[in-house]
Amino acid sequence: MTITAGTVQKPQTEGGEQPRQPAVTPPGGGSPGPRQREGARTGDPGPGLRLRQQAVAARAALRRRFWATVPARLRLLRAATALLATALAALLLLAGLAATGTWDGVADRDAPRTTSAADLNLALNDMDAQAANILLSSGDAGKGRLTTPYDKAVGFYGTARREIGHDLRTLAVAAQGDRADEKTVENLTDDFAEYQELIGRTLANDGRTGGKASALVDYRRATDLLQGRLLPASRTLVSSNDNAFDAEYNAARSTLAAQLAAAVALGILLLAGLVALQWYLACRFRRILNPGVLAATVCTLLAVILGAQMLSASAEDLRGARRDAFDSVVALSRARAIAYDANADESRYLLDPQRRDQYADSFLAKSQKLYGIQGATLSTYDSGLATTWRVYESDHHDLRFTGEFRRELDNITFPGERSAAEKTVETYAVYQRDDRRIRALVAAGEEREATEFCMGWEPGTSNAHFGAWMAALDKVTDINRAHFTASVQAGRSAVSGLLPWAAGLLLAAMLLTVLGLRPRLAEFR
Template sequence: MVADRYRGTLPGRLRLARLACVLLTAGLPVLLVVAAAGASTTWDETAGRDAPRTISATRLNLALNDMDAQSANILLSSGDSGMGKGRLEESYAKANGFYRDAQETISRSLRALAAASEGDPATEATVVGLTDDFAHYQELVGRALENDSRPASKDAAREDYRSATDLLSDRLLPEARRLVDANNAVYERQYAAARGDLDLQRTTEAVLGVLLVAALVLLQIYLARRFHRVFNPGLIAATLCAVVAVVCSAQLFTVTHDRMKVARRDSFDSVIALSRSKAIGYDANADESRYLLDPDRRTTYERSFLDKSHQLYGIVGARLDTYDAKLGESWSAYRRDHND
C-alpha cells in the first residue's frame, strides 16, 4: 500500500526513481570493491602459495634427474679411485660440484613443499614419502661412492648405484611427477574458480551499468515530458558519469581477466612444460652415463634413452640408429616451412 501511495503522487514517483538510481549507483562501487578484493586474494595466493609450490615440485623433479646423472658421472670419471689411477680430475670435480648443487636444490625444495603442504594430508604424505625415499637414495649413492674409493671395488660401487637408480626410477621420480601434477591441479582449480567469479562479476557489472544508464535516461525523458523541460543538466552530468564509470569498470574487468590468462596460460603453463622437458632431457643424459657405467644393462638404457627422446620430440618409426637422421630431416622441414 505504501508503494502504491508513492507511485500515485509525483513526489512519490520521483522519490522511487531517485532510490532506484541511488541503489544502482551504490551497487557498482560495491561490486568493484568485491571484485578487487577477490582478484587481490587470487594474486596473493598465486604468488605466495600455488606458483611456488608447483615450481618447487618441478625443481625437485629436475634436480633428482640431475643428481642421478652426476652420480653416474662421478663413478665414470673416478677411474680406480682406491688405486689412485685413471681419474679424470676436471670431469670428476665438475660432477661432484653439480651433484652437491642438485642435492642442495632437492633439500630446499622438499623443505618448501613440506611447509606449503600443511593442511593437505595427501600432499603431506607424498612429501614425507619423498623425503624418506630421498634419504634412502642418498644412502645408496653414498655407499656406491664409498665402495668406489676402495681398491678393486668398482663392481660393488656399480651394484649400489644400480640399486639407487632403481629406487629413483621406481619411486622417487613417479612421486615427484605426481607432486608436480597435484600442485599444478590445485593451481588450475584456483585459476578456474577465479576466472569464473570474474566472469560473473563482469556480467553483473554490465547489467547494473545498463540498468543505471537506462534509469537515468528514462528519468530524463519523464522529467522533460512532465515539466516541459528539454534538458536537466544534473541528470545529463550523472548519465555521462555513469557511462564513463561503466566503461572504465568493464575495461578493468577485461584487463584483470586477460592478465590472469596471461599469467596462467601464456606464462606458467610454458614454465611447467619447459621444466618437464628439461627433466626428461637430464634423465636421458643420465641414461648415456648409465650406459657407459653399467654394461649389463646397456639394452635397458638404450631403450630408455630412445623413449625419452620420443617424449621430447616424437618421430614416427624412428629407432635409436635412425633417430638423429630423422630428427635432422624433421627440423630442416620445419625451418623451410614453419606451418609444417
C-alpha cells in the same frame, strides 16, 4: 389507529454510519417481525469487509506518499538510482578483491609449487647423473682421475642435493590440506633419505682402492630406487600441482565472466534509471536537461566502462599468465628434467656394461618424450629428426613429431620466443649426434675416449654441447617466465588502477543525482 414511520432522514454521523431509527412497536405491543430484525443489522459491516477497507486505505496512503505526487516520484527515482549505484559499486569492489586474491594465489602459491615440483624432478635426475659422473671420472681411489669432470661433478652433486632439500620443504608446505600430496611428499622424503644413504655408501666404496665393483652395486640400487619411486612421485607432484593451478584458473575465469555480465547488466539498469529520471524532469518541469543528473549519467557511464575494463583485463591477463606463459614454462621444465635424466643414461651406459641395453632403451624413450618420432630407433632417430624438422620449418602446422618441444612450438606467443625455441631443437640435434658418437666409440672398444668425450667440457665435447642445449632451453623458459610475471603485474595493476576510479565515479554519480534533484524538490516545500 394506524401508525407509520416518518420519511425524513437525519444527517450521517462522523463515522459515516446512518443513525439508528427507533424501533416501531406494532399494534398490540408485539415484538418486531423477522424482516424488521434483519433490516436493523444491515448497517453494520462484517470483519472481512472492514479489513478490506483498511487495506485499500493503506494502499492509497502509500500511493500518495511514494508515487501519486511529483515529490514522491522524484524521491523514488532518486532512491532507485542510489540503490543500483550502490549495488554496482559493491559488485565491483567484491570482484576487485576476488581478483586480487586470485593474483596472490597465482603468484605466491599455484605457480611456485608447480615449478618447485618440476625443479625437484630435475634435481633428482641431476644428482643421480652427477653420482654416475663421479664414479666414471674418479679413477681407482683417485688414480687415473679425470680432474675437471670429477671436480665439476662433485660441485653439481652438492648443489642438486641442497636443491632437493629446499624443494621438499617447499612442497611439504604447499601440500598442507591435500592428503594425497601430503602422503606423496612424506614418501618422497623417506625415499630420498634412503637414496642418500645408498649414494653415500657408493661414494665411500668408490674411495677405496679396488672398491669400484662394490660402488657399482650400491649405485644400481640407488638408481633403481630413483627410477622406481622417487621420479614417479616427483612427476605425480608436478601433475597434481599443475592440475590444481588449472582448476583455480578455470574457476577464476568463470567467476570473472559472470561478474562482468552482472556489472554490465547493473550498469545498463542504472543508466536506464538516470535517463528515465532526466526524461521525467524534462516533461514535468519543462526543462531540457538537469545538469546534476546529466553529470551523474556521464560519471555512471565512465564507471561502467572502467569496471568492465578492469574485469575483462583481469580475465585476459589471467589467460596470458596461465595459457600463453605458464603452459610453456611447465612443458619446458619437464623437458629440462627429462634432458638431465637422458644425459644421466649416457653416464650410466658407460659406467655399467651389464645394463647397457637397458640404458640405451631408456635414453631413446626419453628422447621420444622430448621430440617424438614414430617408429624411430637409435640408429634412425637422427635422420628422422632432420627430416621432420625440415618439414616443420616450411610448415609450422606439420604434426610429424610430438613431445615437450612440440608443446612449446605450438604455444609460441611472445616476441623472440619462436627463434629461441627453434634454437633449442637445433642444439638438441647436435647433442643427439654426440650420443651416437659415444656409442660408436664404445662399440669400437675405445671406452676411455668415449668417457672423455662424454664428460669433457672443452668446446666440441658432449657436455659442452649439452650445456649449449640447456642454455637455449633456459632462454625460452626465461622469455615465458618474464611474460608470466608481466601478466601478473598487469592484472594487479588493472585492479588497483581502475577500481578506485570506478568506485569514485559511482559515488560521484549518487551525490550529483541528489544535488540535481534538490532544487526541484525544494519547489514543493
